[in-house]
Structures are given as structure tokens and as C-alpha cells.
Amino acid sequence: MEKVGAQAPEQAETSLESIATTEESLAQPERIRRVPGRQTYRPASFQVLVQDATNAVKAAVADGLTRLEVEFPALPGNIDGYKGASDWFIDSNIQLALAAGKMIRADSGKRVHIVVPDGGEYNRSYKMFKAALEAADGITMGHLKENSKSIFSGLNIFGSVPDTDAETLSQGARKADIFIVVNASTIELPDVEKYIAATVKEKPLVLWNLELDTLRADLGLLGFPPKELQYRFLSQFTSVFYIRQRDYSKSVAVAPFIINYSGCIFREYPGPWQVMLRQDNGEYACIAEDEKRYNLGEAKEELMSAMGLDTEVEGSAMQFLRRGYKRSTWWEDAKELETVDSWRR
Known part of the structure; x- marks a missing residue:
């Protein structure tokens, strides 16, 4: 199983006012339909699990929802990103998000942009999944700071893939119809909010296996974002597939x-x-x-x-x-x- 960036000179830094305006314009519509829930559930494989999650995302997008959450065990057993196996968890989430992106692309023709937290994570993940990304038409990868100039841009450290072509990353984001955010931590949630205001806007975005209930528990603690982030931002996200x-x-x-x-x-x-x-x-x-x-x-x-x-x-x-x-x-x-x-x- 498997767990991007320069800003154009003319692009102003995202303000809190623009974020608030975007949030008001993206209020989730009332649910327009209901179906009976499952009487039993036991997916035969992770492929079936991802297919079920993807179907839920597509149903929500068809109903006009744009702020979505998917949450399920990304690895067998009780291994997760907070129990000493973070690399497994990170790589698994990216692989599962890639699988979901391919299903969305195949079923609906929509382009999917997978978003990791920062340039360092992008370099690592792109190097690992380069073959899969190049073979997947309509699936691109970027990061939350792909529109922000980094002092480390252009450096190739320890053989990593250099994050030098910011325009390529930005094109992937501009052409995308659906965004999937993976592996963001509590301190990176404000970056998700800014990324939505600056790049995603009214398009659908999925928080993919972020373990939001764990991240919420850190809000308000010293060194972490304030609790107001839950009230203003995280409360917008509908859990469309959740275990x-x-x-x-x-x-x-x-x-x-x-x-x-x-x-x-x-x-x-x-x-x-x-x-x-x-x-x-x-x-x-x-x-x-x-x-x-x-x-x-x-x-x-x-x-x-x-x-x-x-x-x-x-x-x-x-x-x-x-x-x-x-x-x-x-x-x-x-x-x-x-x-x-x-x-x-």
C-alpha cells in the first residue's frame, strides 16, 4: 500500500478576508436525497474499500457538495500515522488516493489533483510514484505551497526530484476538477484553508484519511492553530465515507x-x-x-x-x-x- 511551488509575482498573498468570503460562497447545499444505509459491511479488499469511498465522493459531488471528507483505515489492523508507522501510513494514503483518482477519471472523465503538505513531501512522493503518475492520464500531484516561492526551490538534495517547475504544478491545479488532500497534519490545516481560497475555490476538495478527529484534538493547544479553525473551516466538510x-x-x-x-x-x-x-x-x-x-x-x-x-x-x-x-x-x-x-x- 502507498501515504509542490512558486507564486506568480502578480498573485497577492491570500488574506483572511478572502478566505472568509470564499467560505460564505461555498456553504454546503442541503442534502437533496437519502438512501437506506447498509445492513452489513465487509469489503473483500482495499480495492473494494476505495471503490466504495470513491462512489460516495462521486455521489456527493453530483449533489453539489464541494467540501468532503473520506476516513477509513489506510492499513490493515491498528497501524496509523500516530502509532510509529508514519511512513507506511503516508505512502499507503497516497497509493489509495491515486487509486481513487484513477477511478474518478475512468468513471467521470474528471481530472484529479492530489495535494501533499509541502515541497519536501512532494519531492519524496513524486519520486516514489513517478511511474504511476506518468501512466495515469488526468492525475497530477502538487502541494499546498505550490504557489509560494521557496528559498529551497531548484535545489536537488540527496537525489530528490527538484521542485523547480512551479508552472507545471500550477497547471495541474488549474486544470483539475477535483482535489484530494493527503497526509496534512494539524499545523498544516490553515495551509489547506488558504489553498482552497487561492486555488481550489468552488471546486470539490476531499480531505483523504487525515484522521480529522485526532487533528481536532490538538486545536487550541500551544503551538497549534486555534479552535476557531474547527468552527470556521473544518465544520464545512461533510463525511461522505467514514469508518x-x-x-x-x-x-x-x-x-x-x-x-x-x-x-x-x-x-x-x-x-x-x-x-x-x-x-x-x-x-x-x-x-x-x-x-x-x-x-x-x-x-x-x-x-x-x-x-x-x-x-x-x-x-x-x-x-x-x-x-x-x-x-x-x-x-x-x-x-x-x-x-x-x-x-x-
């Missing part, structure tokens, strides 16, 4: 004394948000669904109810100790501060 897996256990008074269970929050546009329980054969079965996004606390309650494990008396001390005082995050609670609520729908 968030969790494993749980509960102690009981009789054998086997510890019951382990697993499930996930699942969403496939234009279907509803669903809570799915993992079966013994590895298949996920729907046990609850709603028009609005579940948080992890709500999903866990649905899983426990389906397993018959919610045995505490409502309002009891035992129930309070199991649930805890806080069952949601600050970004899930701050509805009144959000510019839009697309991320919840």
Missing part, C-alpha cells in the same frame, strides 16, 4: 467475566450515519442509524445495548461511573459556534 473502529470490553459477574466487543461508526453518502457491531466472522452489522453524526460515547451506548450489556439502572452511580462525566468532545459540543454544521450531517 471509525473501536474495541471495548466489559466485566460481568459470571463467566467469562470479561466480554470483549468491537464496532464502528459508519457512513456512506448519501446514506445515514450508522453504528455497526462486529460479528464473529468479521462482518459489521448495523444496529442503529441516525441522520446526524454519532459521537463515540453514543456509539458505545448503542453497541452495549445491542449486546445486552447496558444493565445498570438509569441514573445510578454505577451507570455514572461507567459513562463518566464527559461523553463528548469540545468540538462536538460547540454547535452554536460553528459557521455551518455540514460535518455533522
